Amino acid sequence: MNDETVPLHDPDHEPDDETVRLLRRALTREAEMVEPRDGMEDIRRRTAGQDQGQGGGRRWVPWAAAVAAAAVVGLVVGGIVGTDDDEPLPAATGTTDPTPTSQPTTTPPTTTSPTSPGSTTDAATGVVDNAPVYWVGPSKTSFWLYREFRDVPDLGDPVTSAVAAMTREEPLDPDYMNPWQPAERVEVTRDGDAITVDLSADAFSGTDVGSELAALALQQLVYTATAAAQSDGPVTVLVDGEPAEVWGVLEVGEPIDRAPQVDVQASTWIIEPEQGQTVSNPVHVVGYGTAFEATFSWEVRDAGTDEVVQEGFVTGEGSMGTYGDFEFTLDDLAPGGYVLEVYQGDMSDGESPEGPRMYPDTKEFTVD
Template identity: 50%
Template sequence: MRTLAAGMVGLALAVGTGACGDGSGQGAVGTDTTATGSVTSTPATPSGATSSATGTPTSQASGQLAAMPVYWVAESRKSFALYREFRTVPDAGGAVASAVAAMTRMKPLDPDYTTPWRPATTVKVTQRGTALSVDLSKDAFANTNLGSELASRALQQLVYTATAAAQKAGKPASTVTITVDGAAYDAWGVIRVGEPMRRAPMIEVQAHVWVTSPQEGATRPAGSIRFTGYGTSFEANFTWQVRTPSGEVRARGNAMGGTGTGGFGEFTFSTSLTPGTYVVEVSTDDPSGGTEGPGPATDTKTFVVR
């Protein structure tokens, strides 16, 4: 995966020019940045509607929910892809409202990830059966550097986050209707929202590889370190290496995961490490050797061994 922080604006503008109007947090080091402004979650009052479901994650501390799934966006394989982190987030009145609010207000742990959203002052969630409704304040759409491709991915970012949070809360959802201040809206001026949306196929919007453990900045005891990840790759083969920040490779190998024919799945591998700071990099297999297509997908995580 290439770093998006420096190139996102330029690429977003380029896209816009071409198309006008888609576990657990583990010892992460660093502080989540929350923007100014309150987040409001309004419990549903109509019969059958809920703002949180039975089994809502237990608060890790007063006013917080632990291990909530939040999706981010990064540049990958000459496009934009979704990546997930599990985060401890402020309790905004339910699992879905809390995860969506965090998606707009917090920063990813991984500096390669970002969010096109801006802090939403208000997030209201209702659920009837498997249908979610998420109403946002207009300030969530204040970012003007989005073309149609990135806007589409950002909407899927919300759909994936909301449905993952609903699943975690024990009340699965299959559709998400996004409104703005209670009405349909032209999101970023390029995509009309207000109708039910479903998750787009994973192969189209999710990153083809990401490291799920350790998360960015995590700490592990010296000895055998177990790594886990998720993705899809040619012939189910992923390549990995662990290196120092200066680039010295300490271990490398291959891991198997997914179906090899487009299906996603988990992979694991382990290696022994002495105390220090390391970067793990995992890539999908590229049978063309970079001569055809967008090339391999790659994800990295920096972590500490003590």
């Protein structure tokens, strides 16, 4: 989202009309239809090749080629774009406000809801429970943000703890990925809702991060920090205390606003059960997303045989670019392992390169 060129996120021109945001997402989906291919298979093949040389469980993908088909995403994320080598690098910013004055962080109040339980700190164990951490996940042709609630080491502040985990941990769901490298140092300061995140340079040491993925990775950080702070930001990113060029494609050091959900977040999430969780009958499923007529299809498969044991659909609260929850219950599942898949049906008469099951999310779980 005449002859005058208007920046995508110029505050004097940026419309607030939700219809325009929906149009932006529609244009993004249209961009996905250019030269469709099985991007997920490429991702798995490249990841497998990289794993042999990485060590330590860190999975890496040469992202730049994979995200080229979804260049529109990079253009709308936080107003960040890539440039030719002869041009100055752009500032990674969604606003021109000056960097906020730093002050010690304070712990915000917590709230609870099915999709946002609120993090709490257990002083006895030194763990922050339910810290929101965002990851990058692929559809067949694009990349989007997904969130997991994680129990992470307490570093004295919920934002610091969540952001550090974002760089240092791996997603629970093997379908999600992480463009960041472990940051040796993470320092967070706040001035009201404004957040400054100062990272050591090693966090940006990954290779093959093009401008589109770099923009989305910064939104990954912005969404993680603001969710942990329970604020709207903005977030200023520094490298070793200074503005800097990151990944060779962007400049950071100015405040970055959250991009609209519809531009960067996945359309379908499974919140419960979590990946690898053991549950009892009846199995309560909670999800989150936006879909045509708020309709999500689902199926449960036996993890061993891949046989479909239950299937159906559910109407949620999120329709036409508005996100909301959906819930349903699985009854009478025999003890054992299962795969739950929630997806959206293709409304384009088979023209979508995403295939008949669009924007799926899957979770493996066990019934005891």
